Amino acid sequence: MINYRLFSCVSLFSLMMISAAPSMAAGFYIQEQSVSGLGRAFAGSSAHPVDSSTVYYNPAGMTYLKEAQGQVGVHLLHPKSDFTNAGSQVRSNGTAGALVAVSNTGNGGNPYSTVEPVPNLFISQPVYGTGLWMGIGITAPFGLSNEYDDGWFGRYDSTSSALEVIDVSPSIACNITDTISLGGGINVQHANADLRRAIPDPTAAGGPTPATDGELILEGDSWAVGYNMGLIWEPEDHTRIGLHYRSEVNHRLKGALKGTTPAGLGRAGFFVEGEADLDLPQIATLAVAHDLNERLTLLSHAIWFGWESFNQIHLELVNGADLIDKQSYENTMTFAIGAEYKLNDDWTVRGGLQWDETPTTSVNRTTRTPDGNRTWFSGGATYDVNEKFSIDFAATYIDIEQGHVDRHASFDALYNLFAPGAGLFTTVDTRGSTDSDVGIIGVAVNYKF
Numbered sequence: 201m202i203n204y205r206l207f208s209c210v211s212l213f214s215l216m217m218i219s220a221a222p223s224m225a226a227g228f229y230i231q232e233q234s235v236s237g238l239g240r241a242f243a244g245s246s247a248h249p250v251d252s253s254t255v256y257y258n259p260a261g262m263t264y265l266k267e268a269q270g271q272v273g274v275h276l277l278h279p280k281s282d283f284t285n286a287g288s289q290v291r292s293n294g295t296a297g298a299l300v301a302v303s304n305t306g307n308g309g310n311p312y313s314t315v316e317p318v319p320n321l322f323i324s325q326p327v328y329g330t331g332l333w334m335g336i337g338i339t340a341p342f343g344l345s346n347e348y349d350d351g352w353f354g355r356y357d358s359t360s361s362a363l364e365v366i367d368v369s370p371s372i373a374c375n376i377t378d379t380i381s382l383g384g385g386i387n388v389q390h391a392n393a394d395l396r397r398a399i400p401d402p403t404a405a406g407g408p409t410p411a412t413d414g415e416l417i418l419e420g421d422s423w424a425v426g427y428n429m430g431l432i433w434e435p436e437d438h439t440r441i442g443l444h445y446r447s448e449v450n451h452r453l454k455g456a457l458k459g460t461t462p463a464g465l466g467r468a469g470f471f472v473e474g475e476a477d478l479d480l481p482q483i484a485t486l487a488v489a490h491d492l493n494e495r496l497t498l499l500s501h502a503i504w505f506g507w508e509s510f511n512q513i514h515l516e517l518v519n520g521a522d523l524i525d526k527q528s529y530e531n532t533m534t535f536a537i538g539a540e541y542k543l544n545d546d547w548t549v550r551g552g553l554q555w556d557e558t559p560t561t562s563v564n565r566t567t568r569t570p571d572g573n574r575t576w577f578s579g580g581a582t583y584d585v586n587e588k589f590s591i592d593f594a595a596t597y598i599d600i601e602q603g604h605v606d607r608h609a610s611f612d613a614l615y616n617l618f619a620p621g622a623g624l625f626t627t628v629d630t631r632g633s634t635d636s637d638v639g640i641i642g643v644a645v646n647y648k649f
Contacts, residue, residue, distance in 0.1 A: 227481075227505070227507055227510075227529065227532075227558065227559045227560070227569060227571065228342055228343060228344040228363060228569055229341065229342055229481075229483075229505065230318060230339075230340055230341055230342060230343055231556075232275040232277070232318050232320075232640065232642065233253060233256045233257070233320050233337075233339050233341065234251070234253035234256065234257065234271075234273065234320075234644070235273045235275065235580065235592035235593070235594045235642035235643060235644035236250055236251055236253065236550070236580065236582060236592045236594070236644070237253060237257065238275065238578060238580060238594040238596055238640065238642045239550040239551070239552070239578055239579060239580015239581065239592070239593070239594035239595075239642075240499060240536075240538030240539065240540060240550040240551060240552035240578060240580070241536045241537075241538055241551075241552030241553055241554035241576040241577075241578040241596065242257075242501070242536055242538075242552070242554065243487075243499040243500055243501055243536035243537050243538030243552040243553075243554065244442070244487045244488060244489045244499025244500055244501050244536075244538060245257040245258070245487060245501065246258040246261075246430060246432075246442035246443070246444040246485045246486075246487035246501060247261075247432060247440045247441060247442030247487035247488055247489040247499070247501070248261075248440065248442075248487070248489040248497065248499055248540075249261025249262065249264040249265060249432070250540075250582075251265075251269065251271055251322075251592075251644075251646050252265065252269050252270055252271045252322040252323055252324040252335060252646070253271055253273075253320075253322050253337075253644075254322075254324070255322045255323075255324055255335040255336065255337040255369065255371050255385070256320075256322065256337045256339055256341075256369070257444065257485075258383065258430035258431075258432065258442050258443075258444040258485075258487075259335060259371035259372070259373050259383030259384060259385050259428070259429075259430060260373050260381040260382050260383030260384075260430045260431050260432045260442070260444075261373070261381070261383070261430075261432060261442070262324045262333035262334075262335050262371070262373040262383060263333055263373050263374065263375050263381040263383070263432075264381070264432070265324055265333070266648075267326075267648050267649065268323075268324065268325035268326065268648070268649040269323070269324060269325075269646060269647060269648040269649060270321070270322065270323040270324075270646070270647055270649070271321065271322045271323075271644055271645065271646045271647075272319075272320075272321050272644065272645050273319065273320055273321075273592070273642060273643065273644030273645070274317050274318065274319040274320075274642065274643060274644075275317070275318040275319075275320075275640055275641070275642040276315050276316070276317055276318075276640065276641050276642070277315065277316045277317075277318060277638060277639075277640050278312075278314065278315055278316075278638065278639040278640070279312040279316070279636065279637075279638045280310050280312065280636060280637055280638070281310060281311060281312060281346075281570055281634050281635070281636040282307070282310065282634065282635045282636070283307045283308050283352075283353075283354065283567070283570065283632050283633070283634050284307060284632055284633050284634070284635075285302075285304070285307060285353045285631070285632050286604075286631040286632045286633055287301070287631050288301070288302040288304075288353050288354065288628070288629060288630050288631050288632065289301060289302060289628070289629045289631075290302050290356070290400060290407050290408060290626065290627070290628045290629075291626070291627050292400060292401075292402045292403075292404070292407060292408065292625060292626040292627075293402045293403055293623075293624055293625060293626075294401065294402060294403050294404040294405050294406060294407055294408065294464075295406065295407050299629075300406065300407045301407075302353050302356070302407075302628065302630075303407060303408065303409040303410065304351055304352055304353035304355070304410070305349070305350065305351030305352065305410055306349055306351065306352055306353075307352060307353065307632075308348035308349050308352035308353070308354060308567075309348065309349040309352075311346035311347055311348045311360075312345070312346055313345070316345060318340055319340075320337070320338065320339045320340070321337070321338045322335065322336070322337045322338075323335060323336055325649070331374055331375060332372060332373070332374050333372065333373040333374065333383075334370070334371070334372055335370075335371045335372075335373070335385075336368070336369065336370050336371065337367070337368075337369045337371070337385075338366070338367070338368050338369075339366075339367050339369070340364065340365060340366055340367070341365060341367050342363065342365040342391075342480055343363050343364045343365055344361055344362070344363050344568065344569060345361065345362050345363075345364075346358075346360065346361050346568070347359070347360035347361075348360065348567070350410065351410035353630070353632070354567040354605070354630045354632060355397065355398035355410070355413070356397060356398050356399075356400055356609060356611075356628040356630060357397060357566055357567045357568075357605075357607050357609065357628070357630040358395070358396065358397050358566060358567045358568045359396045359397055359398055359415075360394075360395075360396045361394075361395050361396070361568040362392075362393065362394040362395075363391070363392070363393045363394075363395075364391070364392050364393075365389055365390070365391045365392075365480070366389065366390045367387050367388070367389045368387075368388045368389075369385045369386065369387050369388070369428070370385055370386060371383060371384065371385030371428075372384065372385065379433060379434040379435070380431060380432070380433050380434075381431060381432045382429075382430075382431050383429070383430050383431070384427065384428060384429035384430065385427065385428055385429075386425060386426070386427050387425065387426040387427060387428060387446070387447070387449060388423070388425055389423070389424050389425070389426065389449055389451070389480075390421065390422070390423055391421060391422045391424070391451045391453065391478055392420075392421040393418070393419060393420055393421070393453055393455075393478065394417065394418075394419045395417070395418045395419070395513075395568070396415065396416065396417050396418075397415075397416050398410075398413040398414070398415060398416070399413060399414035399415060399416050399459065399460075399461065399462050399611065399614065400412075400413060400462065400611060400626045400628060401413060401414070401462035401463050401464045401465070402462070402464065402611070402615060402624040402625060402626045403462075403464030403465075403624070404462075404463070404464060408462065408626070411463070412462055412463040412464065413462055413463075414459060414460045414461045414462035414463075414465070414467070415459040415460050416457070416459045416614070417457070417458050417459045418455070418456075418457055418476065418513075418515060419455045419456060419458070420453030420454050420455025420456070420474075420475070420476060421453060421454065421455065422451040422452050422453045422454060422478065424449050424450060424451045424452070425449070426446070426447040426448065426449035426480075427447045428444065428445060428446040428447065429444070429445055430442065430443055430444035430445065430485075431443050438490060438491035438492075439488070439489070439490045439491075440488070440489045440490075441486075441487070441488055442485070442486070442487040442488075442489070442501075443484075443485065443486060443487075444483075444484070444485040444487075445482070445483070445484050445485075446482060446483040446484075447482055448479060448480060448481060448482040448506065448509050449479075449480045450477065450478075450479050450480075451477070451478040451479070451480065452475055452476075452477060452478075453475060453476045453477070453478055454475050455473070455474065455475075455476075456471055456472060456473050456474060457470075457471075457472045457474055457515060457517060457523070458470060458471040458472070461618050465615075465618050465619060468618075470617075470618070472517045472518065472519060472521075472617070473517070473518045474515050474516055474517040474518060475515070475516050476513055476514060476515045476516070477513075477514055478510075478513075479509040479510055479511075480509070480510070481505050481506040481507045481508075481509050481510065481529075482505075482506040482509070483503060483504070483505055483506070484503070484504045484506075485501060485502070485503045485504075486501065486502050486503075487499070487500070487501035487502075488500050488501070494542070495541055495542045495543075496539065496540070496541050496542075497539065497540045497541075498537075498538075498539050499536075499537065499538045499539060499540070499552070500535075500536065500537045500538070501534075501535070501536050502533060502534070502535050503533065503534040503535075504531065504532075504533055505531060505532045505533075505534070505559065506531055507529035507530060507531055507532055507559035508529060508530060508531050509529075510527050510529040510559070511526075511527060511528060511529065512524050512525060512526050512527050512528070513525040513527060517617075519617075521613070521616075521617055522613075523613055523614065526564065527564060527566070528561075528563075528564035529559040529560065529564070530559050530560075530561065531559070532557040532558065532559045533557050534554065534555065534556045534557060535554070535555050536552055536553065536554035536555075536576070537552060537553055538550060538551060538552025538553070538578070539551060539552070545584065546583060546584050547581060547582070547583055547584075548581060548582045548584075549579075549580070549581045550579070550580050550581065550582075551578060551579045551580075552576070552578045552579075553575070553576060553577060553578070554574075554575070554576035554578070555573070555574070555575055555576075556573065556574040556575075556576065556598075557573055558571040558572050558573050558574070558601075558603070559571075560603070562603070562604040562605065562606050563606055565603055565604070565605050565606075565607070566605065566607055567605060567607070567630065567632075570603050570605065570634040570636060571600070571603055571636075572600045572601035572602060572603035572634075572636065573600075573601040574598050574599070574600050574601070575598070575599045575601075576596055576597075576598050577596065577597045577598075577599075578594065578595070578596040579594070579595060579596075580592065580593055580594030580595065580642075581593050581594075587648070588647060588648045588649075589645075589646070589647055589648075590645075590646045591643070591644070591645055591646070592642070592643065592644040592645075592646065593641075593642070593643060594640075594641070594642040595639075595640065595641045595642075596638075596639070596640040596641075596642075597637070597638075597639055597640075598637060598638040598639075598640070599637055600635075600636040600637055600638070602633055602634065602635055603633065603634045603636070604632070604633045604634075605630060605631065605632045605633070605634070606629070606630075606631050607629070607630040607631075608627065608628075608629050609627065609628045609630070610625070610626070610627050611625070611626045611627075611628070612624070612625045612626070
């Protein structure tokens with residue numbers, strides 16, 4: 201019998217939890233959906249189902265759980281980033297077409313909040329007498345949130361970014377043979393975006409300044425549906441191979457382009473309705489788990505991300521105008537290794553390493569996602585309080601390779617919305633480098649019903 205009250209109450213509680221904008225991972229994918237997984241840098245998560253978070257990493261793993269259970273977890277992220285100007289330049293009507301240095305008031309400071317929470321919730325339960333398992337996960341698998349200091353040198357690329365994707369995934373699983381389990385689910389997503397940047401004043405003599413800038417805001421939201429499916433195969437005792445596929449999800453954000461024109465264009469407010477595509481990548485995972493003995497399990501995985509779907513932000517306005525912001529993300533791979541060791545009946549410890557490739561390069565990287573290749577160092581533990589109740593702890597340090605931004609932007613099409621035929625132009629080359637890292641701690645509570 202399915203505990204419908206449990207599903208309803210827990211789902212409502214988790215939706216209340218997921219209120220803060222999450223921080224980005226490589227690109228803007230958020231891996232942090234399991235505290236036990238975080239403790240081993242997520243190595244082998246699709247082949248090593250130890251709790252109900254397997255609903256996210258491979259729903260086939262529900263068949264390995266011994267009873268109905270639920271998990272509530274939170275990851276606290278502390279990202280830091282420090283930009284250095286590397287000769288950003290602008291040309292406009294006001295500079296008579298000459299390149300001049302971008303006028304600025306600084307390097308933007310750390311654009312991230314001190315601590316950003318990423319909560320998640322999972323429940324899984326057997327459908328007694330059928331051999332089936334059902335589960336649900338509520339997560340925030342994609343997102344970013346940052347805000348730079350006023351007047352910084354990269355303001356014509358971005359001033360603040362907020363993207364939040366909430367995913368509700370009802371799932372099902374079953375054993376089809378003694379050695380193969382199958383599982384899958386649908387992913388119902390809501391995306392909400394608020395992207396801001398400064399608009400340079402093309403008429404300002406000597407070049408635009410923070411005092412003459414306008415503001416451009418793109419906001420919108422969308423509902424969309426995808427799917428995921430996976431299997432776990434045991435080719436021999438104590439060895440599990442997990443395969444998992446998460447589909448591309450195509451959002452159509454409905455919202456508006458709004459803001460204030462620069463001083464030279466009258467400081468007028470504007471509001472134009474429009475739509476923009478947000479195509480989230482497909483993800484394919486191959487994972488292996490091997491129980492070396494009764495206490496020690498070795499884990500690894502390789503994950504492919506189809507980031508090339510995030511090629512551009514194409515905004516189509518109701519007045520017929522199109523604005524395109526190139527992103528040009530590239531497909532990537534992630535690799536991880538890890539291990540778990542059962543110390544005794546109460547404690548399990550774990551650790552892992554991960555290499556996470558960025559989908560951005562210096563010629564397409566933006567200040568919204570000042571990314572680089574990432575190396576993860578993780579450790580964690582689980583304490584079994586009793587037969588029903590356990591607590592997961594984990595900590596991770598992520599070292600991010602220095603990233604370089606060399607971003608060219610033209611504002612001509614935007615000016616044509618405000619003053620068609622006026623011949624206004626501005627091009628901006630935002631150039632800089634960033635040093636970044638992330639610290640994460642996570643805590644989760646597991647309960648077996």
